[in-house]
Amino acid sequence: MIRFTAKLGIYFMLLDNTENGFILKSNFELKKAYFLFKIISNRALTNIGKNALELSLKLKLPILFIVKGTVFEQFCSGETLDESFKTVQKLYEKNVKSYLHYSVEGLENEESYDLSLKEVLNSIDFVAKRNILDFTVFKPTAIASSKILQKVSEKKELDEDEKELFDKAVERFNEICSLAHKRDVKILVDAEESWIQDAIDQIVLKMMLKYNKEKAIVYNTSQMYRHDRLKYLKSLKEIAKKEEIFVGIKLVRGAYIEKENKRALKNNYKSPICGSKDLTDINFNSGAEFILSNLTLFSFFSGTHNEKSIYKIIDIMKSKKINNNDSKIWFGQLYGMSDNISFNLAKNGFNVIKYLPFGPIKKVVPYLIRRAEENTSVKGQTSRELELIKTELKRRKTT
Ligand SMILES: Cc1cc2nc3c(=O)[nH]c(=O)nc-3n(C[C@H](O)[C@H](O)[C@H](O)COP(=O)(O)OP(=O)(O)OC[C@H]3O[C@@H](n4cnc5c(N)ncnc54)[C@H](O)[C@@H]3O)c2cc1C
Structure with missing residues (x-):
């Protein structure tokens, strides 16, 4: 837990600096962001907006210009890689790095998986050619069938056709990780629902055994809202020691809580999710402490907007005399959110990286709807954004 020491008092101020946190935003942009978060904070308005957007798209009404000037501008970096790179450069001027993701959800078929594979391979080449980029990312279900991942996770026997499809999926993972290794680009594998995650963990471990011999190139994602994940991290440590590999x-915390709890209730099994938010917070912080205590084997990418967890990580780093800019530690936030965390950590020498989703406006709508819905349900996050913007607008008025 956080220790309320004089030392931490100083850190508490670190993320509160709104002048630095919103250094890239004009007054107009700040007011627009305020208006947007205000709407998003209201569940009824978010639902109305979501339904109106879906209907307008179906009816082919020309409403994309509204999306572009509002949620798209707030949460996406552009429509193409080149357009997004301008945002990358802007952030980099303030020492904030980026990783780009083509956030278009494809169909569940082999053709779509091959297309997504191509996108990821392109993104690795794109990163390799630009020295201000280090990471790229992919979502396993963009390149593999969730049905087969589920069957493998449930340890059910696959028939011949399914075996062939699973082998193809593993080969796609291999192509990505092999190119990432060859080009020295770090690759983050997103985590998904618990009922397909075991298969993903198995495949990613296979990739780590192959490509993480000299350093962590392949990073798996651990969702600490799952009560079994500390055990998982500990098992990775044992494997890393035995097999002489590095773990990324x-x-x-995890993005699918409602889906997870609903499914567990419906199918009458114990939910894999911690029993309360407090337990998830403790589990997340314990995971961070465990990794930071084993930095000879682990590289750590913290994907959180929770300021208490960030102060906790900083506190552990200080107590272990780990430098702020240790190359094995990264702090990640989503584009359009928690800029106070990103810019203030970066100013203090920590390695900071923003997740930049991009893609044609029409095709990233599902991502944008998810962003709005998540902000509606994570009340604390949205009210914190609103409070910070208000503080900064007031500060600008008086200076
Ligand atoms: C850079 C980055 C990458 C990400 N990648 C992934 C990914 O690959 N896969 C993925 O699933 N998510 C991913 N996420 C989303 C992440 O899992 C969280 O949903 C999101 O960041 C909100 O959690 P938080 O730690 O920022 O803050 P908080 O607002 O402190 O935590 C909210 C989270 O706490 C948990 N929680 C809330 N209520 C309860 C409860 N009653 N009981 C138990 N737990 C509860 C949930 O996980 C919820 O999302 C990513 C986030 C970031 C910033």
């Missing part, structure tokens, strides 16, 4: 971990 993106630590998050």
Whole structure:
């Protein structure tokens, strides 16, 4: 837990500096962001907006210009890689790095998986050619069938056709990780629902055994809202010691809580999710402490907007005399959110990286709807954004 020491008092101020946190935003942009978060904070308005947007798209009404000037501008970096790179450069001027993701959700078929594979391979080449980029990312279900991942996770026997499809999926993972290794680009594998995650963990471990011999190139994601994940991290440590590999971990709380609890209730099994938010917080912080205590084997990517967890990580780093800019530690936030965390950590020498989703406006709508819904349900996050923007607008008025 956080220790309320005089030392931490100083850190508490670190993320509160709104002048630095919003250094890239004009007054107009700040007011627009305020208006947007205000709407998003209201569940009824978010639902109305979501339904109106879906209907307008179906009816082919020309409403994309509204999306572009509002949620798209707030949460996406552009429509193409080149357009997004301008945002990358802007952030980099303030020492904030980026990783780009083509956030278009494809169909569940082999053709779509091959297309997504191509996108990821392109993104690795794109990163390799630009020295201000280090990481790229992919979502396993963009390149593999969730049905087969589920069957493998449930340890059910696959028939011949399914075996062939699973082998193809593993080969796609291999192509990505092999190119990432060859080009020296770190690759983050997103975590998904618990009922397909075991298969993903198995495949990613296979990739780590192959490509993480000299350093962590392949990073798996550990969702700490799952009560079994500390055990998982400990098992990775034993494997890393035995097999002489390095482990890359993106630590998050987890994005699918409602789906997870609903499914567990419906099918009458114990939910894999911690029993309360407090337990998830403790689990996340314990995971961070465990990784930071084993930095000879682990590289750590913290994917959180929770300021208490960030102060906790900083506190552990200080107590272990780990430098702020240790190359094995990264702090990740989503584009359009928690800029106070990103810019203030970067100013203090920590390695900071923003997740930049991009893609044609029409095709990233599902991502944008998810962003709005998540901000609606994570009340604390949205009210914190609103409070910070208000503080900064007031500060600008008086200076
Ligand atoms: C850079 C980055 C990458 C990410 N990548 C992934 C990914 O690959 N896969 C993925 O699933 N998510 C991913 N996420 C999303 C992440 O898992 C969280 O949903 C999101 O960041 C909110 O959590 P938080 O730690 O920022 O903050 P908080 O607002 O402190 O935590 C909210 C989270 O706490 C948990 N929680 C809330 N209520 C309860 C409850 N009653 N009981 C138990 N737990 C509860 C949930 O996980 C919820 O999302 C990523 C986030 C970031 C910033």
